[in-house]
Amino acid sequence: MIHTGPADVQSHGRLRSSGSPVRVVFLAPTFPPEMIQYTRGLAEVGAEVYGVADTPREALPKELRRHLHDYLQVPRIMDEPDVIDRVTAWMRGKHVDRALANWEPLMILAAGLRERWGLPGMSVDDVRGFRDKEIMKERVRAAGLRVPRSKRVRTPKEILAAAEEIGFPLILKPIAGAGSADTYRVSDRTELASTMALMRHVAEASCEEFIEGEEFTYDTVSIGGKPAYENVAAYLPKPIEARSHEWISPVIITVRDMHQERLRPGIELGRQVLKALRMGDGFTHMEWFLTPRGEAVFGEIGCRPAGAHLVDQMNYTSDIDLFREWARVACWRSFEAPTARHYNVGIIFKRAMGQGRISRIEGLGNWKREAGRWLVEDKLFRPGTPRRNWKNTLLSDGHLLVRHPDWSEAHRLSFSAAMGVRLYAE
Ligand SMILES: Nc1ncnc2c1ncn2[C@@H]1O[C@H](COP(=O)(O)OP(=O)(O)O)[C@@H](O)[C@H]1O
Numbered sequence: 001m002i003h004t005g006p007a008d009v010q011s012h013g014r015l016r017s018s019g020s021p022v023r024v025v026f027l028a029p030t031f032p033p034e035m036i037q038y039t040r041g042l043a044e045v046g047a048e049v050y051g052v053a054d055t056p057r058e059a060l061p062k063e064l065r066r067h068l069h070d071y072l073q074v075p076r077i078m079d080e081p082d083v084i085d086r087v088t089a090w091m092r093g094k095h096v097d098r099a100l101a102n103w104e105p106l107m108i109l110a111a112g113l114r115e116r117w118g119l120p121g122m123s124v125d126d127v128r129g130f131r132d133k134e135i136m137k138e139r140v141r142a143a144g145l146r147v148p149r150s151k152r153v154r155t156p157k158e159i160l161a162a163a164e165e166i167g168f169p170l171i172l173k174p175i176a177g178a179g180s181a182d183t184y185r186v187s188d189r190t191e192l193a194s195t196m197a198l199m200r201h202v203a204e205a206s207c208e209e210f211i212e213g214e215e216f217t218y219d220t221v222s223i224g225g226k227p228a229y230e231n232v233a234a235y236l237p238k239p240i241e242a243r244s245h246e247w248i249s250p251v252i253i254t255v256r257d258m259h260q261e262r263l264r265p266g267i268e269l270g271r272q273v274l275k276a277l278r279m280g281d282g283f284t285h286m287e288w289f290l291t292p293r294g295e296a297v298f299g300e301i302g303c304r305p306a307g308a309h310l311v312d313q314m315n316y317t318s319d320i321d322l323f324r325e326w327a328r329v330a331c332w333r334s335f336e337a338p339t340a341r342h343y344n345v346g347i348i349f350k351r352a353m354g355q356g357r358i359s360r361i362e363g364l365g366n367w368k369r370e371a372g373r374w375l376v377e378d379k380l381f382r383p384g385t386p387r388r389n390w391k392n393t394l395l396s397d398g399h400l401l402v403r404h405p406d407w408s409e410a411h412r413l414s415f416s417a418a419m420g421v422r423l424y425a426e
C-alpha cells in the first residue's frame with residue numbers, strides 16, 4: 001500500500017529557473033548497469049541527484065559516485081512502504097523537484113514518492129496502466145485500439161474458462177512479467193494442461209489471443225505524452241521464439257526509415273496508446289505485432305526505457321545521447337537532440353555452445369573484416385568468462401553491434417554474425 005499524505009517534503013509545482021539545480025531523487029542508480037548513464041545524464045543537465053538503492057555505499061562504482069550528490073542505502077529497494085518512509089525521512093525539510101526511476105519494477109514506487117510529496121509527474125494509477133498487463137489492455141481497448149482478446153486468470157478453473165472463450169492458439173503469461181519469462185504459446189487443450197503445470201508458481205496471469213505476424217518495438221522519449229523522439233526496431237525473431245531455443249542468436253535492428261508505409265499503422269497505434277494511457281514525461285517502450293494483413297496489434301508497453309542495449313542502438317541510429325536527453329526531458333521538459341536517423345543499427349546476442357566458461361570463439365575475425373567500418377561494438381565474452389544464463393537475460397554471452405545506412409546491408413551483416421560467429425564453452 002502506498003499512502004498519499006500531506007506533502008512532508010517541500011515540493012515545487014514548477015521548476016526553479018534554469019541555473020539553479022533541480023533536485024532529483026533517482027531510484028536504483030546502480031542497476032541495471034545503464035542506470036549509471038541516466039544518472040550521468042541527470043548530472044549533466046544540472047540536476048542534483050539523490051540516489052536510492054540497496055547497494056552498500058562503499059560498493060558504488062566510481063563512475064557513478066561522481067554524478068551523485070548524495071546517496072541513501074535502503075535494506076530492500078522493492079519494499080515500497082519502507083522505502084517511501086526512509087526516503088521521506090532522509091529528504092525531510094529539503095526541496096525536491098522530481099522523483100524518478102527508469103527500471104520497470106520501481107516505476108510504481110517512484111510514482112508513490114511523487115504522490116506522497118505532491119510532486120509533478122505520473123500518478124500511481126497512471127503508472128499502473130503501464131505495469132499491469134490487463135489494466136493496460138483494458139485502457140488501450142477502451143480507446144478503440146486493436147488489442148488481443150484477453151482475460152486475467154488466477155486459478156486453473158479461470159484458465160480453462162478463459163481458454164474456451166478466447167480459443168487456440170493462445171498465450172499464457174504473467175500479468176507483470178518481463179523478458180518473456182513464463183510466457184507460453186498454447187496450441188490445444190493437451191498443451192494447456194502441461195502449460196498450467198509449468199505456471200503453477202505464477203499468481204496472476206494473462207490469457208491472450210495469439211497474434212500471428214512480425215513483432216516490432218515503438219520507443220519514445222515523450223513530453224506530456226507527446227513523442228519528442230520516436231524509434232522502431234524489428235525483433236528477429238520474436239522474443240518468445242528467441243527465448244525458447246538456445247541455438248538462436250537473437251537479432252534486433254533499429255529501422256532507419258520510419259516513414260515506410262508498412263510501419264505507419266504501428267507508429268500511429270503507438271501515439272494513440274500514449275494518449276490512452278495518460279503518458280507523462282520520459283521514455284516509453286512498446287511492443288506491437290504487424291499481421292500478414294498489414295494491421296498493427298498492441299502487445300505491451302512500459303513507461304520506461306527499453307533494456308538490453310536498445311537505447312545504445314537508438315543512440316547509434318541518430319548519433320545522439322538519449323541518456324542525457326531523457327534527463328533533460330525529466331528535469332526541464334525539453335528535448336534538444338537532432339532526431340534524424342542515419343543508420344539501421346543491429347545488435348546480435350550470442351550464446352555459447354556448451355556449459356561453463358567460454359573456451360573459444362570462431363569466425364569473429366572473418367566477420368569483423370566483412371563488417372569493416374560498420375562494426376560499432378564487440379562486447380562478446382572472451383575465453384575464461386563464465387557463461388550467463390540465457391534464459392534469465394537476453395544479454396546472454398555478449399553482443400556485437402553493427403550499423404549501416406541501408407537496411408539490407410544492416411540485415412545481412414547482422415545475420416552473418418548470427419550464423420557465422422560461434423562461441424564455445426567447455
Ligand atoms: N498475444 C500474443 N500473441 C503472440 N505473441 C505474443 C503475445 N503475447 C506475447 N507474445 C510473445 O511473448 C513475448 C513476451 O510477451 P510480453 O507481453 O512482451 O511480455 P514480457 O513483459 O515478458 O516482455 C512477446 O514479445 C511476444 O513474442
Ligand SMILES: [Mg+2]
Pocket residue numbers: 179180239287300
Ligand atoms: Mg515484452
